[in-house]
Amino acid sequence: MSSNWIKSAVFYEIYPNSFMDSNGDGYGDFKGITAKLDYIKSLGCNAIWLNPHYDSPFMDGGYDVRDYFKVSDRFGTEEDFDEMLATAHAKGIKIILDLVPGHTSEQNADFLKSAEPVKNEMYDRFIWTDGIWRNYDGVNGLGGRHDRDGKYIINYFATQPALNYGYNRIDYPEWQMPYTSEAAKATREWLKSVMRFWLDRGADGFRVDMADSLVKNDGERNEKPATTELWRDIRAMLDKEYPDCVLVSEWSDPQAARAGFHVDFMLEFASNPYNLLVRGDKERKRRAYFDPAGGDAKAFADGFIDWYKQVNEAGGNIGLITCNHDTPRLAPVYDNEQLKLIYATVFTLPGVPFIYYGDEIGMKYIPDIPSVECGFSRTGSRTPMQWSMEKNAGFSSAEHTFLPTFADKQTNVASQQKDKRSLLNFMKEFLAFRRSRKEFISDDFEILYANGSEPLVYKRGGLVVAVNPLKTKQNAPVALPPKVKALFSVGKDAKAQKTCIAVPPLSFTVFGEK
Ligand code: TEU
Numbered sequence: 001m002s003s004n005w006i007k008s009a010v011f012y013e014i015y016p017n018s019f020m021d022s023n024g025d026g027y028g029d030f031k032g033i034t035a036k037l038d039y040i041k042s043l044g045c046n047a048i049w050l051n052p053h054y055d056s057p058f059m060d061g062g063y064d065v066r067d068y069f070k071v072s073d074r075f076g077t078e079e080d081f082d083e084m085l086a087t088a089h090a091k092g093i094k095i096i097l098d099l100v101p102g103h104t105s106e107q108n109a110d111f112l113k114s115a116e117p118v119k120n121e122m123y124d125r126f127i128w129t130d131g132i133w134r135n136y137d138g139v140n141g142l143g144g145r146h147d148r149d150g151k152y153i154i155n156y157f158a159t160q161p162a163l164n165y166g167y168n169r170i171d172y173p174e175w176q177m178p179y180t181s182e183a184a185k186a187t188r189e190w191l192k193s194v195m196r197f198w199l200d201r202g203a204d205g206f207r208v209d210m211a212d213s214l215v216k217n218d219g220e221r222n223e224k225p226a227t228t229e230l231w232r233d234i235r236a237m238l239d240k241e242y243p244d245c246v247l248v249s250e251w252s253d254p255q256a257a258r259a260g261f262h263v264d265f266m267l268e269f270a271s272n273p274y275n276l277l278v279r280g281d282k283e284r285k286r287r288a289y290f291d292p293a294g295g296d297a298k299a300f301a302d303g304f305i306d307w308y309k310q311v312n313e314a315g316g317n318i319g320l321i322t323c324n325h326d327t328p329r330l331a332p333v334y335d336n337e338q339l340k341l342i343y344a345t346v347f348t349l350p351g352v353p354f355i356y357y358g359d360e361i362g363m364k365y366i367p368d369i370p371s372v373e374c375g376f377s378r379t380g381s382r383t384p385m386q387w388s389m390e391k392n393a394g395f396s397s398a399e400h401t402f403l404p405t406f407a408d409k410q411t412n413v414a415s416q417q418k419d420k421r422s423l424l425n426f427m428k429e430f431l432a433f434r435r436s437r438k439e440f441i442s443d444d445f446e447i448l449y450a451n452g453s454e455p456l457v458y459k460r461g462g463l464v465v466a467v468n469p470l471k472t473k474q475n476a477p478v479a480l481p482p483k484v485k486a487l488f489s490v491g492k493d494a495k496a497q498k499t500c501i502a503v504p505p506l507s508f509t510v511f512g513e514k
Pocket residue numbers: 060061063064100156209210250325326327378
């Protein structure tokens with residue numbers, strides 16, 4: 001075994017609060033997940049990314065960890081967690097956990113220790129300024145809640161104090177420590193101990209939260225030399241001690257691959273190629289390629305190829321997502337027929353697929369529901385899984401669920417299982433086809449045609465993919481070898497003609513020789 005399993009992995013992301021409630025308390029739990037492993041497998045997924053499962057006061061959906069060595073009792077017992085892991089493994093499903101290395105909860109015992117007025121062993125574990133009355137430009141510090149004479153730096157929300165991995169550029173030597181200092185190294189060793197703890201317990205790897213945020217004043221996203229050095233050190237430890245473990249980063253830059261991450265998500269930031277393909281960039285007034293009003297395939301293709309080449313050269317992979325717990329779901333902006341095209345396109349690009357729970361049935365982003373546990377606008381993507389038309393969409397038997405449930409007749413697992421043409425059944429067929437062709441996990445990738453909103457055509461090994469996001473039929477000036485035929489399609493099959501491919505409206509076709 002080795003971390004090579006990542007090449008053929010297809011992930012399902014589970015936000016544990018919202019997936020399946022087994023005990024009727026209104027929150028999803030480990031036993032609920034265990035009960036649904038067969039469902040996940042039947043979809044064609046062989047791996048799970050579990051959002052934070054740790055003991056937490058949930059002031060940021062669990063990304064505020066109180067105890068890194070304990071599961072949240074909201075999700076069940078330690079035994080329930082182990083049972084979930086063992087059952088998944090028995091079914092051939094890997095589970096990667098969310099690792100939150102940049103910050104703890106303000107209720108974390110080490111933080112509270114560091115907040116005491118007298119020096120102690122945790123004094124330098126977090127970043128504190130050198131006096132409560134002093135102010136520093138550009139420093140995000142909070143003070144006056146604890147007796148330590150200083151302000152603590154936060155990494156995200158006010159409840160999330162930054163762990164001290166040191167600074168690269170030092171502006172205030174009075175309290176900013178070099179990333180090479182003993183204190184910074186001790187934090188890194190502590191992080192390794194957290195990783196070893198969960199790997200020894202059977203976890204298959206980690207999705208690393210805000211992976212680029214550790215060393216402060218470390219340059220832009222595409223630089224971060226000291227943070228890169230830190231992760232390379234951690235990767236070396238893993239390669240030696242846990243060679244099967246994979247690291248997936250929330251960094252969203254090819255630099256992550258150079259830092260040693262097996263996978264890095266291409267997220268919905270600004271003009272990332274992923275945005276130019278499916279989401280658009282409102283600020284810069286750029287429409288997505290899949291926008292029916294017409295987008296720019298060339299802008300996507302140029303950006304994607306450049307990103308892919310860099311990641312591939314560094315031995316990494318791109319994480320391809322339908323959505324995640326921070327991002328608005330693609331429905332209802334797109335209907336289920338468009339989603340079929342989008343999923344098929346995104347997941348035939350070179351990379352590792354991640355399906356956010358519920359996207360396989362076209363669950364909708366719910367705007368304007370009140371924020372719960374600091375979800376804010378993200379809350380609308382975190383509503384409970386829609387299993388059926390039963391009470392609480394089959395998610396829970398509770399009177400009150402932690403977020404409202406929204407079942408509709410079409411958007412639930414039970415009804416889509418019965419409908420041959422449903423998004424759910426499409427996803428299964430598509431993933432089975434993808435699995436059957438090793439071309440999709442090879443690094444043989446070339447874009448053959450990309451121009452405005454015309455059909456996008458690309459090659460994976462001996463296979464050629466042609467997609468048309470518009471409601472009108474279009475030709476792509478690409479000549480295919482005479483022997484090829486359509487092996488898989490969404491909508492009507494595209495037709496290879498002498499000098500072009502005729503691509504029907506709203507269609508996706510994979511051509512190959514057999
Ligand atoms: O998100 C970090 C991040 O990049 C966010 O700015 C994200 O884009 C934002 O939530 C806007 O939608 C990670 C986690 O994924 C997020 O859930 C946590 O709240 C955050 O870190 C802090 O741990």
